[in-house]
Amino acid sequence: MPNDHDHPPAKKFKPGSVFFRLDKNKPGMLLPRKGNATTPIEVQRKQLPIYQAKPQLLNQLRQLHNAILIGETGSGKTTQIPQYLYEAGIGRQGLIAITQPRRVAAISLAGRVAEEKRTQLGKLVGYTVRFEDVTSSETKLKFMTDGMLLREAIGDPLLLRYTVVVLDEAHERTVHTDVLFGVVKTAQRRRRELNKIPLKVIVMSATMDVDLFSEYFNKSPVLYLEGRQHPIQIYYTKHPQSDYLQAALVTIFQIHQEAPPSHDILVFMTGQEEIEALARTCRDIAKHVPDGPMVVIPLYASLPPAQQLRCFQPAPKGCRKVILSTNIAETSVTISGIKFVIDTGMVKAKRFNPDSGLEVLAVQRVSKAQAWQRAGRAGREESGSCYRLYTENEFDSLIPMTVPEIQRCNLASVMLQLMALGVPDVMNFDFMSKPSPEAVRSGVDHLELLGAVERKEGQVFLTTLGKKMASFPLEPRYAKTILLSPDYSCSDEILSIVSLLSVDTVLYNPPAKREEVLAARKKFSSSEGDHITLLNIYRAFKKVGGNKEWCRENFVNSRNMGLVKDVQAQLRDICLKLNMKLGSCGTETGNVRRCIAHGMFVNAAELQPDGSYLALDTHQPVSIHPSSVLFQGKPAYVVFNELLHTSRCYMRDLCLVDADWLLEAAPEYFGRKLHPSKS
DNA sequence: GAGCACTGC
Known part of the structure; x- marks a missing residue:
């Protein structure tokens, strides 16, 4: 598809003017023979x-x-x-x-x-x-x-x-x-x-x-x-748009004014906040224009499933359907009946910096391949149109293909898997698109710190621990923490915590009910940190037998909680296959924190005299995320689950630890890094 | 004193 000459001639339009006219469906155009129940x-x-x-x-x-x-x-x-x-x-x-x-x-x-x-x-x-x-x-x-x-x-x-x-x-x-x-x-x-x-x-x-x-x-x-894609008319803007949201808004209402109401519109945008804001604006404006009613449907992954399904419902007769979506509609969700695609040309995507080990989520331009994928969503049942909110020159300057994920992620897991597969020289694995040597080295270094690999004469080998770690479908540090847990007699607790951390959040935070959420969560809150707090929630959830009503009252996502149970069962099976002795520490949650400190010492941070925090591995300044139960406090040492780079560099999901525990976990690593004034 | 594209084992 991305051979440009295969595409229909481009037309230009200008949001804000009535420059373009819509192509009427040409008679005699080949339509797909749709499969139906009467055709064998x-x-x-x-x-x-x-x-x-x-x-x-x-x-x-x-x-x-x-x-x-x-x-x-x-x-x-x-x-x-x-x-x-x-x-x-x-x-x-x-x-x-x-x-x-x-x-x-x-x-x-x-x-x-x-x-x-x-x-x-x-x-x-x-x-x-x-x-x-x-x-x-x-x-x-x-x-x-x-x-x-x-x-x-x-x-x-x-x-x-x-x-x-x-x-x-x-x-x-x-x-x-x-x-x-x-x-x-x-x-x-x-x-x-x-x-x-x-x-x-x-x-x-x-x-x-x-x-x-x-x-x-x-x-x-x-x-x-050959396929059965229908012709798609591509339109570009005459001039670069400084505000793609404004351009999207204008384009939506131009189409609304000119096209029959049965023609659905799909708009590709970057994220939840942007989508919800534009949805509100569209609904407001639709009330005040004479072009008929409009249903505006937001679509993104974190939406509850019932609300996601709304995008498949046809709009009432005479009513325009406008779907505002993230790139979930590029591949994962296929909606029929889309006649118009509006492509802002932007996407939110992850980037990885091997030096800092930081993954950053940033709004960036799409690739050409992605732009064609988006356009293709308009031509599934019959011919359609795609409005690109950028100029043809801007399109020409896009990168041809999206950078493969392997070149923008943390490679620790991948390297561990390759070694478990018996690849002799992981540093020089035959990738179709090679990740940078720095990223590969950073991944292997990470594994070495965890004790999963050893270096001998310039070669890297999997240790016994590393082999066991590879049998878990988890990030290496989680696998390591589980494997350490029998030493602290807290495997039950660690299995729960790791399962809780490895699904999308089990906490449901509707912004409109902020006070209620805080009050409900207080019952489970632990001064030991977010890990123990999550454990408290999970224990309470199990006590009531996964009751849905309880989940609603306590702002807990019951679907994700169900997933936690599945993950936990799977991890437990793997532990049993590895002949691990599983047990519980009951109320001795100090053991759990010791175990977490030992398994996740790479992600440790230290309180500075001025009240700020420094990450101990990279020495970069970090802050406690406001969603943490430790946000109000000033613990001397914490380990965190992940760093989130937004307005600042935030630590998310924190666990209170002692400096001694970190030293025990990695004496050489921390030998010169810690400044324990108190522990 | 904030805010999370999308998958997957």
């Missing part, structure tokens, strides 16, 4: 664009060890390729894995393919995602998250159960997909060397920019599939 599945399958190419495709895929498959949206590649392979008897000696970046996609695709094969889900066709394994000994087509295949690879680096691995949505370049690229490439080579059954690797992507893929997989051929 066999017929539906044959109507997919990919069906025409089936013989040539199979001919190619039979011969090739590697193939890159480019398929536009709606080509049917994800549901059909696995079936074609199976029906043609390719890879029958083992399983065909199809990986997806997201759980919902893996689950729903498996359901669809099982339906097409007229079998019960979990028999011939199944799926595996975290907490859910719907497969059996009969399963041949296995849909799974990429993270799940990566976990399996730790136990079986050659992926010997599989004869074909299909890496779908490869253009998204998640960390897991990027690591898998290297894992499958290595497995392929090793299996050849060891005379095992060969492994076929099919990389599927939606973008045409595949030189990198092809080059990486031994110059493998690229196969193109």
Whole structure:
């Protein structure tokens, strides 16, 4: 798609003027033949664009060890390729894995393919995602998250159960997909060397920019599939916009004025606050213009599920539907009936600084690929339009592709996984897009501090502790803390705390009910810090048996609490497999804090004489986040869960610790860093 | 005295 000449000629418009006119739907335009209940599945399958190419495709895929498959949206590649392979008897000696970046996609695709094969889900066709394994000994087509295949690879680096691995949505370049690229490439080579059954690797992507893929997989051929995307008219602004929110507002109401009310609008923005503010403004204005009623629907991930579902409901007749969304609507949520996309050209994304170890969330410009992805959301059922709130020149200056996540994240976890996979030289792992040497070194240094790796003669080795750490689906420091917990007889407590920390917050903070929230939370508040406070909440939650009413009264997110229980059960299982002795310290929460201090000493901060705090590893100034229960106090030493860089550098989720505990945990590391005036 | 794009094991 990103080949610019493939796109319709651009038009220019200027928010604030009535410069543009909307294209009327051209008669005779090819519309998709929609699948419906009366069309038999066999017929539906044959109507997919990919069906025409089936013989040539199979001919190619039979011969090739590697193939890159480019398929536009709606080509049917994800549901059909696995079936074609199976029906043609390719890879029958083992399983065909199809990986997806997201759980919902893996689950729903498996359901669809099982339906097409007229079998019960979990028999011939199944799926595996975290907490859910719907497969059996009969399963041949296995849909799974990429993270799940990566976990399996730790136990079986050659992926010997599989004869074909299909890496779908490869253009998204998640960390897991990027690591898998290297894992499958290595497995392929090793299996050849060891005379095992060969492994076929099919990389599927939606973008045409595949030189990198092809080059990486031994110059493998690229196969193109036509899709069913409808034409999209692209509009740019005449002049750069200094205020993209204002430009979005004007554009929304221009469309509202000119287009039939049944044409829905999707606006891409950067975050919750911005979306809620614009939603209010739109509702206000809509009341005072003569162009008919408007429903404005905010859409972002932290919205409760029931409110997220609102974006799928059609607006009442004669009423315009406007969805204001983060990039959740770029990939994760697909809304039908969108006729207009408004693209602010901005996105909030994470950046990582290996020197400070800081991840920063910042508003930045989208990439060209992202801009096309956004535009594509307007052409799913019929032709549509995309209004870019930037000039064509500005578009030309965007970076072509989004920087892969592996180049903007903390690599400690990735390095630990690679070593657990038996990669001999992790510092020089064959990444498709190499992270900077500084980032790699910083990741390995972090593991060395935790005692997960050792350096000998310039090489890095996994320690016994490191091997155990890798068996947990957790950040290394969490895994380490769990492994330390039997020494402090507080495994029950640590398992709960780590589970609480590894899901999105279990605390629900509606701004309108601030006083009520504070009052409700006071009951659980502990002067020992946020970890113990969370533990108190969890204990109370368990005591009432996960009662939903209790959750509502206490401003606790019951969905996330449920997740905490799942995570805890999974972690407990892993502990038992490692023959750990689990126990509880009861009310002796001092043990819990000692254990946390020992496991998370890298994230320690010290009170300075002037009342400020310094992080002990980087010596940068940090502050206690106002959401912490320790915000009012001035503890001499704390360990924190994460640093959040916003208006200042804030420590979030703090635990009160003694200087002695930190010294015990890492005598050499802290030898010259601590200045214990009191402990 | 603040405020969190999005996934995933």
